[in-house]
Amino acid sequence: MRKFIIILFTSFFLLFNIAPAVQALITPPVASADSVVLMDATTGKILYEKNKNSAYPPASTTKIMTILLVLEKCNLSDVVTVSKKAEMTDGSKIYLTEGEKLPVKELLYGLILASANDCAVALAEHVSGTTEKFAVLMNARAKSLGCKSTNFVNPNGLYNVNHKTSAYDLALIMMELTKHEEYKAMSTTPSYMMAPTNKSVEKRPLWNGNRLIHKGDSYYYPDCVGGKTGYTIQSQHSYIAVATRNGQKLIVALVHDSKKTFFPDSIKLLNYGFDNFELSKYFNKDQEVSKLTLEDGTLIPLLASKDFYVVKAKNSTEAEAPIIKTEQKDLNNSSITKGDEISKATITFGKDSYNLDLSSGINHANPLSLNNGLLKDDSKNSKNSLLLINIIKYFAIFLAVLIVFLRLKHIKRNR
Incomplete structure (x- = not known):
């Protein structure tokens, strides 16, 4: 019975004294400045x-x-x-x-x-x-x-x-x-x-x-x-x-x-x-943090715009998995270039929150944004894209008229 009491006392001592000490921080020093x-x-x-x-x-x-x-x-x-x-x-x-x-x-x-x-x-x-x-x-x-x-x-x-x-x-x-x-x-x-x-x-x-x-x-x-x-x-x-x-x-x-x-x-x-x-690195630059799905089904990988670090207490037993919330931004009518910063993330570890800019992992061209003037880029590439679309459109109309004309001419000859 005496041996059992000693073992029980020792177990309680380890549980309530030694275990918390592993996680405890040293008391910060006192500084006299205001x-x-x-x-x-x-x-x-x-x-x-x-x-x-x-x-x-x-x-x-x-x-x-x-x-x-x-x-x-x-x-x-x-x-x-x-x-x-x-x-x-x-x-x-x-x-x-x-x-x-x-x-x-x-x-x-x-x-x-x-x-x-x-x-x-x-x-x-x-x-x-x-x-x-x-x-x-x-x-x-x-x-x-x-x-x-x-x-x-x-x-x-x-x-x-x-x-x-x-x-x-x-x-x-x-x-x-x-x-x-x-x-x-x-x-x-x-x-x-x-x-x-x-x-x-x-x-x-x-x-x-x-x-x-x-x-x-x-x-x-x-x-x-x-x-x-x-x-x-x-x-x-x-x-x-x-x-x-x-x-x-x-x-x-x-x-x-x-x-x-x-x-x-x-x-x-x-x-x-x-x-x-x-200090520990959690995401490398250009590593995928989250995804964004557009209305047309396009999946945009959201990448870390820079190396992302977190600071934790040494010997911390906090869970490693963070809560990641991304900014909800309407990009359905926009063309996106790979590397553009298109969103932001709030990454929370326990009580600590960090902000991280997110960039697109792919290019995504949206023709509607050209036609509706939603792209404000007047560069040569944008003008050339619009010209190409118009050429294709007019060529398709011309081809359809030509096919109808040849068909009617064929019917007349057979008669």
């Missing part, structure tokens, strides 16, 4: 959040948007002429001089490594003419990325009561910026020596303020591939960083931190993300 986000950069999934949409002044982390726009709008070899306004900019600077000419690439190094406000103004004016017009561009780009808690007033993050963003919006901007290899190359450069210019015979030495990329630093994080610090007295501390490990890319954003704990907090959050979550 707005915090840990995001998977491939899918956009939030792995940890704290007031993710609360907007605060972001100080120099603003510059990741400036960097993004410069990389999108300029060539690195473009030459920028420094204005008086850029020269007179307050805060951190590399002391540019009015009339000084520098390549965009050199100014970006000054902006990324030294957080130079004068470089930000010079680049903004080069792109848009004025910093005010550049701020309009910044806000439009932020909106296009899905930012809803952001309003930029300047390109460098100098304090303004109306200049604000959230940790989530900052992560969205960084997610787009990391697509540019030029950014990774510059942001992981520990130090850089700027070349002499027409106004400066001396080289300008630059030192990267992101301690996570410096070997030998107590905060060195070998997986870090970029980051930006920010600080003003009114804005307090902000920080954003991106790191990659085993094909997984994570972004950590911390806004409005009074305790200056952003470096250790970021490392703890990144480790939490890498240790507890994994």
Whole structure:
């Protein structure tokens, strides 16, 4: 009887203690910043959040948007002429001089490594003419990325009561910026020596303020591939960083931190993300996701427009089969070209939902769309198709008349 009780107790202990531990996540670390986000950069999934949409002044982390726009709008070899306004900019600077000419690439190094406000103004004016017009561009780009808690007033993050963003919006901007290899190359450069210019015979030495990329630093994080610090007295501390490990890319954003704990907090959050979550590919690009049946019976394969990934907790026992819902779109009167994006899918795994654009796997020509003017393509191919249809139609009429004429002539001769 005693042996039976011991076995029974042991079974209950294993059932209620050990089994759940396999699925449990480590408790996420505490971050002191007021707005915090840990995001998977491939899918956009939030792995940890704290007031993710609360907007605060972001100080120099603003510059990741400036960097993004410069990389999108300029060539690195473009030459920028420094204005008086850029020269007179307050805060951190590399002391540019009015009339000084520098390549965009050199100014970006000054902006990324030294957080130079004068470089930000010079680049903004080069792109848009004025910093005010550049701020309009910044806000439009932020909106296009899905930012809803952001309003930029300047390109460098100098304090303004109306200049604000959230940790989530900052992560969205960084997610787009990391697509540019030029950014990774510059942001992981520990130090850089700027070349002499027409106004400066001396080289300008630059030192990267992101301690996570410096070997030998107590905060060195070998997986870090970029980051930006920010600080003003009114804005307090902000920080954003991106790191990659085993094909997984994570972004950590911390806004409005009074305790200056952003470096250790970021490392703890990144480790939490890498240790507890994994990225896996579910669909390859051009793999069939679903099908669409047209009224004429044509079956259109709907293919993934890109490689599709999901993020799951490690050791998760969730069911693998997702729920896939495709957008209902009337394509019955349209001609479809293989590769055209013709639908969207919402793919749900448990509580997590992802969006995926779907493309057609075949060509499908619908003559009715030509005759009814539903195709808005006035290309040469469309005109030739219409001409061919008319030729066939008139030839068929001519052939029918000729057959009738010959038949009547034959009947008359027999009489």
